[in-house]
Amino acid sequence: MSLFVTFNDKMSGDFTGEREDDMNRYDEVLVALRRIIRATDMHSRQLSKVSGLTAPQLLILQLLRQHGELTVGEIAHGVNLSQATVTTIIDRLAKRDLVRRERGSSDKRKVFVHLTEAADAVLADAPKPLQDSFIQQFQDLHDWEQTMILSSLERVAYMMDAQHIDASPVLDVGQLDRTDQNH
Amino acid sequence: MSLFVTFNDKMSGDFTGEREDDMNRYDEVLVALRRIIRATDMHSRQLSKVSGLTAPQLLILQLLRQHGELTVGEIAHGVNLSQATVTTIIDRLAKRDLVRRERGSSDKRKVFVHLTEAADAVLADAPKPLQDSFIQQFQDLHDWEQTMILSSLERVAYMMDAQHIDASPVLDVGQLDRTDQNH
DNA sequence: CTCAAATACTTAGAGTTGTAAATATATTTA
DNA sequence: TAAATATATTTACAACTCTAAGTATTTGAG
Numbered sequence A, B: 001m002s003l004f005v006t007f008n009d010k011m012s013g014d015f016t017g018e019r020e021d022d023m024n025r026y027d028e029v030l031v032a033l034r035r036i037i038r039a040t041d042m043h044s045r046q047l048s049k050v051s052g053l054t055a056p057q058l059l060i061l062q063l064l065r066q067h068g069e070l071t072v073g074e075i076a077h078g079v080n081l082s083q084a085t086v087t088t089i090i091d092r093l094a095k096r097d098l099v100r101r102e103r104g105s106s107d108k109r110k111v112f113v114h115l116t117e118a119a120d121a122v123l124a125d126a127p128k129p130l131q132d133s134f135i136q137q138f139q140d141l142h143d144w145e146q147t148m149i150l151s152s153l154e155r156v157a158y159m160m161d162a163q164h165i166d167a168s169p170v171l172d173v174g175q176l177d178r179t180d181q182n183h
Numbered sequence C: 001c002t003c004a005a006a007t008a009c010t011t012a013g014a015g016t017t018g019t020a021a022a023t024a025t026a027t028t029t030a
Numbered sequence D: 001t002a003a004a005t006a007t008a009t010t011t012a013c014a015a016c017t018c019t020a021a022g023t024a025t026t027t028g029a030g
Helices: A002-011 A025-051 A055-067 A072-079 A083-095 A117-124 A132-139 A143-160 B002-011 B025-051 B055-067 B072-079 B083-095 B117-124 B132-139 B143-160 B176-182
Strands: A069-071 A099-103 A111-115 B069-071 B099-103 B111-115
Touching: A025 A055, A025 B025, A025 B132, A025 B143, A055 A069, A055 A072, A055 A083, A055 A099, A055 A111, A055 A117, A069 A072, A072 A083, A072 A111, A083 A099, A111 A117, A132 B025, A132 B143, A143 B025, A143 B132, A143 B143, B025 B055, B055 B069, B055 B072, B055 B083, B055 B099, B055 B111, B055 B117, B069 B072, B072 B083, B072 B111, B083 B099, B111 B117
Parallel strands: none
Antiparallel strands: A069 A111, A099 A111, B069 B111, B099 B111
8 A cells, every 4th residue: 555655645736636525436547547648648749749750650650660561440450549540640641751552452442551761760760659757667667566557557448448348248257246237 | 367367368359469579568558558548538429429528528517516616727727638628628518508607807817617507407417427337347346456456547647747757856755766767 | 243231441520639829917026 | 117927818720539421342142
């Protein structure tokens, strides 16, 4: 417990630190999430100022560098964005000649995207899609702390992704104690 | 460990599950964060379809209900958004007559925002700003798990918020073991 | 083979979001 | 008090993001 007190201390100047006593645990989760989301957003803009690339743009470029050539759909899946979103981002990247589109020859519905030489140059000295300071601090944590944090994040992601509840009534074995809301 | 295996199992169909072996721990953090951010966004849109209110709109309304009357700046601070963002959201809420603006009388720079009667009605049967399914699952966790997750989230938020590094060399006492990056 | 359904992508439209610049008001300094 | 500085909001702008609808192409059923 005392391990984390420091962090709460740091927040006590905040508005949210006024301790609404009607705050549930999950409300605090929400607050933390909003802080994270905002920090992510702000970092993306910071990135954009420094390197000319926003976080999603950078992510997509890096994914392409890893895989060489991907369809729009594959990219969308790879970076966890909708296809429509990827299309618009690719538009911007293409306009700056960092990627090029190529209609599939066998299947003409597909659109393959690949990097240009210009992109390689840009990517060479592009910053990380996460705050350096974050990486720094994260790396300095004990291994078990990193594991714990990562597990927690994955767990939150999983719980927020309601899919697994209504989508697959097949493999629910771990949900038995919760499911009796229905009868 | 085995506690979380289930979650990793569920992800194994994913593109990202292909185990890029050059993936760092923090890259996985990034992936988890993107999943969370996306889930949050999608829930917001879901909310909007069901209740006519997006998550930030709902958050602002709830904050106002708690506090009665707040300035734009206070709201921004309270929900962790920039003032400009709050302004545009208030615009939309005002257009739908859910809030009203009132220029401060003593300090005319300030703009006070308060709910209308219409808002009370809307808020009465508005859903939560977090997925019900998430809340459900979260509540069902053991207390220590909730604590761990919340701590982890707060810790991530804290680490992402680079402020505390360059902004306040004053109150760094808990950062000693990390700060030696400098010398 | 033909038509319906599925797949892949793009377009349209709207909300969220931040930064920077513009406005208006208040406070402080000379 | 006048000018400089600080504070509070808004406006302008650009990017991201989704869903839904539209287009093109492929696949499958009959």
